[in-house]
Structures are given as structure tokens and as C-alpha cells.
Amino acid sequence: MASVPSSTDSRNRTHPEYQYLDLMREIWTHGSERRDRTGVGTRSVFGAMLRFDLTGGKMPLLTTKRVYWKTATREMLWFLTGDTNIRELCRQNVQIWTDWPLDTYRCETGEDISREEFSARIVAEDDFAARWGELGPVYGKQWVDWPTYQYQPDGSYRKGPGINQVAEVIESLRNNPGSRRHIIEGWNVAQLDQMALPPCHKTYQFHVADGRLNCALYQRSCDVALGLPFNLWSAALLQRMIAQQTDLEPGEFVWMGGDTHLYLNHGELVEEQLSREPDGHPTLVLTRRPDTIFDYTIEDFEVPDYAPQGALKAPIAV
Structure with missing residues (x-):
């Protein structure tokens, strides 16, 4: 060292x-x-x-x-x-989150696409953004829309x-x-x-x-x-x-x-x-x-x- x-x-x-x-x-x-x-x-x-x-x-x-x-x-x-979804970030050229979905895309498709091209497609293509730009329920989702479930008499739960x-x-x-x-x-x-x-x-x-x-x-x-x-x-x-x-x-x-x-x-x-x-x-x-x-x-x-x-x-x- x-x-x-x-x-x-x-x-x-x-x-x-x-x-x-x-x-x-x-x-x-x-x-x-x-x-x-x-x-x-x-x-x-x-x-x-x-x-x-x-x-x-x-x-x-x-x-x-x-x-x-x-x-x-x-x-x-x-x-x-x-x-x-990273689409709005990519529109502003904020790439903080792009590497994670990009890594998923590369692994699942085998395509060695650049980050710049991937980000551009996220911005330009609705279907591509919906399929590959989603991060799941990360920070903001939990902060402003934490999910709740209500117990029902039959033992089930309703959102x-x-x-x-x-x-x-x-x-x-x-x-x-x-x-x-x-x-x-x-x-x-x-x-x-x-x-x-x-x-x-x-x-x-x-x-x-x-x-x-x-x-x-x-x-x-x-x-x-x-x-x-x-x-x-x-x-x-x-x-x-x-x-x-x-x-x-x-x-x-x-x-x-x-x-x-x-x-x-x-x-x-x-x-x-x-x-x-x-x-x-x-x-x-x-x-x-x-x-x-x-x-x-x-x-x-x-x-x-x-x-x-x-x-x-x-x-x-x-």
C-alpha cells in the first residue's frame, strides 16, 4: 500500500x-x-x-x-x-443511477452498449425506458409512497x-x-x-x-x-x-x-x-x-x- x-x-x-x-x-x-x-x-x-x-x-x-x-x-x-425510473434523470444528464440498469441490460442482452447510448435510448424510446430504466421501489418511492396493506376479515390483505x-x-x-x-x-x-x-x-x-x-x-x-x-x-x-x-x-x-x-x-x-x-x-x-x-x-x-x-x-x- x-x-x-x-x-x-x-x-x-x-x-x-x-x-x-x-x-x-x-x-x-x-x-x-x-x-x-x-x-x-x-x-x-x-x-x-x-x-x-x-x-x-x-x-x-x-x-x-x-x-x-x-x-x-x-x-x-x-x-x-x-x-x-431513470428517464427523468437521464433527460437532465444525471447519470448517478444509470450504471445499475445498464449492467442489467448488458447481462440480459449480451449487448456491450455504451452508457451514453443506453442513456440516450432511455430518453428517446418509451418502451425501452419502461423495460430497462426501472429501478424498483428505491428511495423516493419509500419516502413519499410507502406501501401499506390492510388486513381483511377473511385473512387476506388489501393494498x-x-x-x-x-x-x-x-x-x-x-x-x-x-x-x-x-x-x-x-x-x-x-x-x-x-x-x-x-x-x-x-x-x-x-x-x-x-x-x-x-x-x-x-x-x-x-x-x-x-x-x-x-x-x-x-x-x-x-x-x-x-x-x-x-x-x-x-x-x-x-x-x-x-x-x-x-x-x-x-x-x-x-x-x-x-x-x-x-x-x-x-x-x-x-x-x-x-x-x-x-x-x-x-x-x-x-x-x-x-x-x-x-x-x-x-x-x-x-
């Missing part, structure tokens, strides 16, 4: 991004090497925590590499629609109305802020095998104190190099939107990881990123307040002071 830069430096280590870099360094240096579902292999630790102050517009947006926050924002807005967890949490925060049940859950055990990928960022809990909205996210599995930068932004974004909708100020965002790992083929990215120093404090401006949380558009968000260092790329493990 190549050496990684030391955590000792002359800069002010109070910058919140050092939490992320120190976690990356700890995993790469001391993590347990494990085989995983993808076959790539990881170094992993179990149980990690990062804490970020969101007051004054601050956001956990990394500066040691470019994070495409608009792409992550488009994904979050897509989640809130409850959609389960009931879906539960919009996001709307219910917002209503609960408005009317009963001291509740300990402000939770959005994605881990629907009965439907895991129908999902292209079971939810990684699975449980969000909200907490109100002194007029501020705090959020804790538990993530069962976390790709620290590629996934976590998006996850931090997206969860804090959801917190900011809910705070605005409930007339609360954003408070603290707490991220907790279960299996927190780096893929073995991400070494070059890890070593380059650990050689960099955080610089700058990105903020998010919400330019308007829509009627509901389901009415935001990408034009409602601005990051006026984001000047990251260069992008870092590595292969995604499917």
Missing part, C-alpha cells in the same frame, strides 16, 4: 472538512481489508460520525475536490417526486394508501416539534429484493431545539471516496429545505456510517485528495420559498462562493 500524507500540517485544523479527510486517512491506513458484494474489495471501518454546523448558510461541500452539487441536488429533487413520510414529518415538525418520531425511513424489508440497490442512506431523524432544526442521517454502507461527498451535500440540502418549510433555522447535521469503506481501486484518488488542504467555506442560498417541499426546482439553489480544487475521478463499483 502506498503511503498517505501525514495528518500533521501547519494549517488551522478547525476547518470542518478535516473530519472527512481524517476519516479517509483512517480507513486507508488502518481499515480492515474485506471482500465485498462487487468483488473489488474494500478497506473498511465500522461506525463513524461527522458533525457539521449549518448555521449561516454553511454546507458540508468539499473543497479538496470538485463536488457536482447541482447533480446531487437534481437527484434529491427526483427522490422527492417518488419516481423510480392501502401509500404513506408520504416527508409530508408527515414536515407536518409533525410544525405541530409537535418536541416529538422523537420525526423520521424518514427507506429500509422497507419487504421490498429490498425488488430494488436495484437497497438504500444506503437509509434513516433520517430530525430534532428541534431552540428554534433550530437538526438532522441525523444513518448510512448503512458508505463509499467514502465517491458516495459520501454527495451524501453529505444531499442530506444537508434536505435539512435546509425542511427547515425553510417549517420556519426553523438550520442547526447541526450529524452523519453516522455503518460499514464505511474505501474501494481498493480508489488508491490514486485517496492519496491525491489527502495531499490537499481545505480552503474556503461554501454556503447555500435558497432563492425562494415554494409552497411545499415538493415544488423546489434546481433554479432555487445557489452556491455563490464555491471554488474547489480539481475534480478527482475513480471507477464506480456496481
Whole structure:
């Protein structure tokens, strides 16, 4: 294993991004090497925590590499629609989810189609999108239309109305802020095998104190190099939107990881990123307040002071 830069430096280590870099360094240096579902292999630790102050517009947006926050924002807005087909994402050139259905297509048809061609066909062809673009009941479906079943006198079950967890949490925060049940859950055990990928960022809990909205996210599995930068932004974004909708100020965002790992083929990215120093404090401006949380558009968000260092790329493990 190549050496990684030391955590000792002359800069002010109070910058919140050092939490992320120190976690990356700890995993790469001391993590347990494990085989995983993808076959790539990881170094992993179990149980990690990062804490970020969101007051004054601050956001956990990394500066040691470019994070495409608009792409992550488009994904979050897509989640809130409850959609389960990648077609709308592909229309916006958001390819976060394309690799999973593409892998299925290649395996089932034997056709070595490029991602660009596959995405273009999803957008252009209705039947192709319906057959190959479906992900199953992933995140957004569970968030805004959790399925229910009603027991019948004859012992059978009848499908009931879906539960919009996001709307219910917002209503609960408005009317009963001291509740300990402000939770959005994605881990629907009965439907895991129908999902292209079971939810990684699975449980969000909200907490109100002194007029501020705090959020804790538990993530069962976390790709620290590629996934976590998006996850931090997206969860804090959801917190900011809910705070605005409930007339609360954003408070603290707490991220907790279960299996927190780096893929073995991400070494070059890890070593380059650990050689960099955080610089700058990105903020998010919400330019308007829509009627509901389901009415935001990408034009409602601005990051006026984001000047990251260069992008870092590595292969995604499917």
C-alpha cells in the first residue's frame, strides 16, 4: 500500500472538512481489508460520525475536490417526486443511477452498449425506458409512497394508501416539534429484493431545539471516496429545505456510517485528495420559498462562493 500524507500540517485544523479527510486517512491506513458484494474489495471501518454546523448558510461541500452539487441536488429533487425510473434523470444528464440498469441490460442482452447510448435510448424510446430504466421501489418511492396493506376479515390483505413520510414529518415538525418520531425511513424489508440497490442512506431523524432544526442521517454502507461527498451535500440540502418549510433555522447535521469503506481501486484518488488542504467555506442560498417541499426546482439553489480544487475521478463499483 502506498503511503498517505501525514495528518500533521501547519494549517488551522478547525476547518470542518478535516473530519472527512481524517476519516479517509483512517480507513486507508488502518481499515480492515474485506471482500465485498462487487468483488473489488474494500478497506473498511465500522461506525463513524461527522458533525457539521449549518448555521449561516454553511454546507458540508468539499473543497479538496470538485463536488457536482447541482447533480446531487437534481437527484434529491427526483427522490422527492417518488419516481423510480431513470428517464427523468437521464433527460437532465444525471447519470448517478444509470450504471445499475445498464449492467442489467448488458447481462440480459449480451449487448456491450455504451452508457451514453443506453442513456440516450432511455430518453428517446418509451418502451425501452419502461423495460430497462426501472429501478424498483428505491428511495423516493419509500419516502413519499410507502406501501401499506390492510388486513381483511377473511385473512387476506388489501393494498392501502401509500404513506408520504416527508409530508408527515414536515407536518409533525410544525405541530409537535418536541416529538422523537420525526423520521424518514427507506429500509422497507419487504421490498429490498425488488430494488436495484437497497438504500444506503437509509434513516433520517430530525430534532428541534431552540428554534433550530437538526438532522441525523444513518448510512448503512458508505463509499467514502465517491458516495459520501454527495451524501453529505444531499442530506444537508434536505435539512435546509425542511427547515425553510417549517420556519426553523438550520442547526447541526450529524452523519453516522455503518460499514464505511474505501474501494481498493480508489488508491490514486485517496492519496491525491489527502495531499490537499481545505480552503474556503461554501454556503447555500435558497432563492425562494415554494409552497411545499415538493415544488423546489434546481433554479432555487445557489452556491455563490464555491471554488474547489480539481475534480478527482475513480471507477464506480456496481
